[in-house]
Amino acid sequence: MKNNFKLKKNIFYNKKVLITGHTGFKGSWLSLWMHKLGAKVIGISKDIPTKPSHFLSIGLNKFIKNKIIDIQNKKQLSNIIKKSKPDFIFHLAAQAIVKKSYEDPIDTWKTNLVGTINLLDSLRNINKKLIVVLITSDKVYKNLETTIGYKEDDLLGGVDPYGASKSATEIAINSYIKSYFNSNKNLVQICVARAGNVIGGGDWSYNRLVPDCMRAWLNNKSVIIRNPNSTRPWQHVLEVLNGYIQLAIKLKKDNKLHGQTFNFGPLNKNYKVSQILKEMKKKWPQINWNVRNKVKFFENNLLNLNSNKSLKKLKWKCKLNFSETIFLTADWYKNFQTYKKSKNKILKKSVDQISYYEKLI
Ligand SMILES: NC(=O)c1ccc[n+]([C@@H]2O[C@H](COP(=O)([O-])OP(=O)(O)OC[C@H]3O[C@@H](n4cnc5c(N)ncnc54)[C@H](O)[C@@H]3O)[C@@H](O)[C@H]2O)c1
Secondary structure (H helix, E strand, O other), rough: OOOOOOOOOOOOOEEEEEEEOOOOOOHHHHHHHHHHOEEEEEEEEEOOOOOOOOOOOOHHHHEEEEOOOOOOHHHHHHHHHHHHHHOOOOOOOOOOOHHHHOOOHHHHHHHHHHHHHHHHHHHHHOOOEEEEEEOOOHHOOOOOOOOOEOOOOEEEEOOOOHHHHHHHHHHHHHHHHHOHHHHHHOEEEEEEEEEEEOOOOOOOOOOOHHHHHHHHHHOOEEEOOOOOOEEOOOOOOOHHHHHHHHHHHHHOOHHOOOOOOOEEOOOOOOHHHHHHHHHHHHHHHOOOOOOOOOOOOOOOOOEEEOHHHHHHOOOOOOOOOOHHHHHHHHHHHHHHHHHOOHHHHHHHHHHHHHHHHHOOO
């Protein structure tokens, strides 16, 4: 693939970047972006979680190293890290779906909490400088249903099994940092990144708004919406990934960031599910939806993130407004609908969207 992004000037060029969860929604975009930056990407995932998937539809398996293992298996995970000797790790592998966390809490806890502990424990004997960005979620906060945005040092206390497992993961991360990665000779620099609901092309997960809509609309069906007034800090996947990337860059330059946590929230206010649907309809007039208010499990209605720290310390902020976010998302799926048999055309759209975004930052 032709690489046209400040090729030799970026700190990822020719570096080994290990990405867990590389077959998932965010992980596949991050792997593509890192590959575009000239990094040698090693991906770790237990499976390809959806069909179709962004990962396979752009042929990512052909141009990065893929390791299919379960991060619950410490030995396999440690071996890959030991052999690959990465310069950077982005840890995204997780059981990331709230509804699934109710159906299978044990697997959710094991993957999210024990999987992250397995990763941290595998780093204890690392003898080269390593930058680690661990991805959790806005759902780690104790939700007070307030409109004031949560700051990094606010109370943790996720309620549903997914949120709770991610809160517990953060306590474990903090414990590992304080217990094993806090000496003067420490080579492993770790930060935590929290973001909210991410949208963008290529997400095919079940029980998420945009993929559920896309599955229905690409088959000319109406979609069932369970909570049209629910608001979320929606933002485009590239905004959040840029946050993770900026965090890794700054952490490499400044070890005072080691052990810190950063929020990456959207530019403006939160938007309702119904506003997303109406914005989509502007670009895709034939789409339709029906509301069925039966919520079968507990889900928080309100969650805002305060991202002032990321703005101040990382100079990170969102670049896309609401309508651009929806436009990029709808544009990707429309391209997929037209060219679903052509990996090159789908890859080109994803690369073009990254290039477009790179020009904004
Ligand atoms: N998508 C969002 O809106 C959102 C919001 C907040 C936080 N997050 C967090 O961002 C990260 C990525 O989310 P996503 O939406 O790309 O998730 P996803 O569900 O699309 O992908 C999950 C990835 O993790 C891998 N995985 C799952 N269990 C595993 C295991 N036991 N061993 C190895 N690999 C395993 C899957 O194979 C897949 O590659 C997660 O940590 C998630 O909690 C996502």
